[in-house]
């Protein structure tokens with residue numbers, strides 16, 4: 006953050022601090038920090054006029070060399086803090102990147118990655134033109150590729166897809182999107198797949214955080230982050246900034262959403278709101294907290310069930326709200342009691358003391374408004390949908406939903422999920438039911454052909470690092486008949502490709518790219534022309550449709566051309582089309598977005614509407630927006646079938662039972678969690694997924710006790726996640742700054758655990774799981790449970806920037822993780838749990 010005079014606790018002083026003796030230790034005790042630290046946050050995010058300035062005087066003023074010719078309003082393509090980046094351009098070159106001081110949430114701030122956007126533009130490793138494979142085995146680094154024209158590349162792809170379709174195998178063609186895309190790309194992919202007749206265009210959601218959105222939709226009606234950052238235009242008051250209690254589960258926002266987290270800290274310095282962070286390890290987020298609680302990984306569901314139990318049995322709930330707005334409270338109460346989900350029970354499973362669980366439940370219920378925030382630490386559990394549902398129940402029974410400063414802020418369930426295009430002209434083929442959602446299932450379908458085989462695939466993102474069980478993904482991608490890789494660099498996945506397509510980075514396009522968690526978006530101007538022959542994704546799909554038109558023998562060219570007008574290549578035109586066809590966005594015109602310093606939130610039914618901050622707020626502004634989404638919503642507060650919060654209804658029960666679940670979740674967890682716990686069995690039978698009804702899923706049986714057998718060989722638990730604020734998935738590993746700051750894979754291990762294994766700080770180590778092993782460097786860290794290690798993801802074997810910095814090349818961390826374990830409702834992969842052992846390399 007560009008801040009002045011910030012006090013820091015160094016890692017050294019931290020390591021010299023007190024050892025952790027119990028699972029629940031306060032960040033305060035551990036770091037011996039005081040409230041001054043929190044007050045310090047107020048200085049965060051203060052913008053300096055020119056970022057390269059390093060004193061309080063602006064010594065770049067009148068610097069002939071550094072005065073920009075123009076400043077372009079672009080945006081960052083990395084995290085969901087959605088910073089505006091004001092890009093200084095001199096003589097056609099980017100010379101500086103600053104934040105937006107006129108956006109009160111951003112307050113001029115940005116993180117280390119903002120300026121790294123420039124390193125995506127000027128980068129000798131950028132893919133610059135389309136290529137095709139000419140020699141070498143798929144996956145081998147000896148693979149040879151040769152430059153081809155866009156015309157040739159797109160006609161090869163179209164020809165292959167049409168050939169499969171004509172054999173009656175349209176469903177064998179799939180696409181996997183990434184979260185890093187110009188908005189609306191998924192709608193164009195979906196349209197192309199509709200015309201082709203394949204159901205297998207998957208969104209990044211099931212890999213990322215869909216479970217949260219799914220649970221919200223099933224409980225409250227909309228699948229989105231419920232509250233907003235900054236001033237709510239309807240009430241003219243702070244929304245999340247007015248929270249009195251911030252409960253974070255499985256989210257390390259200090260490193261993953263630094264600027265919006267800074268906004269929360271800035272607000273908290275005024276409100277003195279309590280912040281409690283629940284995470285098996287101490288992160289920079291936990292360091293800011295009043296209390297850090299470290300449960301055993303993958304057991305949050307037990308913690309939340311016990312909080313519910315304590316609130317219900319001690320009458321700590323909001324009886325008036327429950328009476329007016331909640332369906333199924335009595336059934337929930339009965340369920341908690343009959344299963345005996347007491348704090349004592351949960352303490353045994355989670356390893357969090359009983360008193361802590363009770364304290365947590367009481368504080369949450371009695372400190373209103375209380376806002377819950379969750380992210381990948383919850384989403385990447387095999388019980389994610391059920392855990393998120395229980396968290397939604399917590400908010401519902403305490404009346405913390407539909408109020409400013411409260412809500413269920415399940416991150417990365419922002420808007421837009423889909424942007425609508427006009428109805429398709431012409432008759433489209435009937436589609437089969439889709440494969441189980443989540444691209445991680447693709448590997449299984451390619452290898453086993455169950456329930457049917459995938460043969461051709463396009464991806465955005467880097468599945469060879471991002472998907473679970475890398476060895477299986479490698480095997481599958483070698484077997485694919487046809488694979489198209491799109492991306493910025495020659496990443497691990499590109500070596501498996503038949504065709505490689507170069508895409509433009511964020512500064513090279515006028516578009517709407519990232520989105521803020523609270524459903525807000527902003528318009529961004531193009532800063533520089535595309536590098537080489539690279540194209541933005543939406544151009545690729547429009548041009549692919551036109552290439553397909555030329556080769557299709559079944560349909561007239563208009564079938565493709567009319568449904569993909571070339572005018573959409575102008576993003577303004579495409580955006581106007583989205584605005585005209587998507588409910589709730591009539592007020593989000595390009596003109597309005599361009600004129601604002603702040604992003605604008607959906608839903609936003611008219612240009613006079615401020616955009617909704619708090620969903621379900623009992624306020625005319627919300628009712629107007631709700632009705633714009635669907636006329637049937639007229640007068641409804643919650644957008645469920647009943648218009649109320651739905652904890653239990655017979656309809657919910659009927660639907661969820663079909664896939665082995667219940668409207669009232671029981672506790673179960675990953676079989677590789679230590680101890681003997683109720684777990685999950687995947688049945689051979691595939692059923693229609695009630696949460697994703699276009700797709701199949703495995704039926705499951707919940708509750709069978711795990712044997713603990715795996716822990717005889719692999720006594721520890723591993724979890725994964727982001728290495729630090731420096732990296733954004735794999736892409737920043739291709740920047741000099743990224744590799745320079747964080748080029749070594751540091752595996753966090755508790756000192757006692759390391760000592761038992763004969764490992765010292767800085768030792769080269771090997772981490773082994775039943776699937777495979779990886780190398781890393783031991784980072785002894787007192788802020789992690791003794792039974793758990795943390796392995797950062799997205800270090801890869803082809804990240805050429807390592808050459809420049811002399812850092813190692815690494816195997817994907819996902820070799821450690823089993824693809825079998827996933828949430829059969831949301832499709833979320835259990836990235837956050839694996840049995841393991843460690844040794845010195």
Ligand SMILES: Nc1nc2c(c(=O)[nH]1)N[C@H]1C(S)=C(S)[C@@H](COP(=O)(O)OP(=O)(O)OC[C@H]3O[C@@H](n4cnc5c(=O)[nH]c(N)nc54)[C@H](O)[C@@H]3O)O[C@H]1N2
Nearest residue numbers: 255256257261283302303380381382726727732733734837
């Ligand atoms: N710098 C940076 N920022 C990013 C990204 C990035 O790659 N780099 N990626 C973006 C994306 S796509 C996403 S989805 C988000 C993810 O953002 P986060 O969810 O904040 O990131 P993670 O590091 O995956 O996981 C968060 C925390 O969950 C903890 N955790 C692990 N297992 C458990 C568990 O069982 N229970 C609980 N309560 N916690 C657990 C981990 O220790 C970790 O600190 O970040 C976004 N922002």
Ligand SMILES: Nc1nc2c(c(=O)[nH]1)N[C@H]1C(S)=C(S)[C@@H](COP(=O)(O)OP(=O)(O)OC[C@H]3O[C@@H](n4cnc5c(=O)[nH]c(N)nc54)[C@H](O)[C@@H]3O)O[C@H]1N2
Nearest residue numbers: 183185213465466467471491492493494725726734736836
């Ligand atoms: N073990 C473990 N695995 C995980 C996770 C975890 O926490 N632990 N997290 C999961 C989560 S939440 C996510 S979101 C995924 C992220 O993993 P990915 O989906 O692979 O990450 P991305 O950042 O989307 O994509 C990486 C590459 O996409 C390319 N790219 C960048 N911008 C664009 C663009 O505009 N268009 C196109 N076509 N390509 C582009 C770049 O070459 C970039 O390096 O990983 C998942 N995998």
Ligand code: SF4
Nearest residue numbers: 081083084088116119
């Ligand atoms: S990565 Fe996030 S916090 Fe950092 S500059 Fe980009 S949008 Fe802002």
Ligand SMILES: [Mo]
Nearest residue numbers: 212213214417
């Ligand atoms: Mo994600």
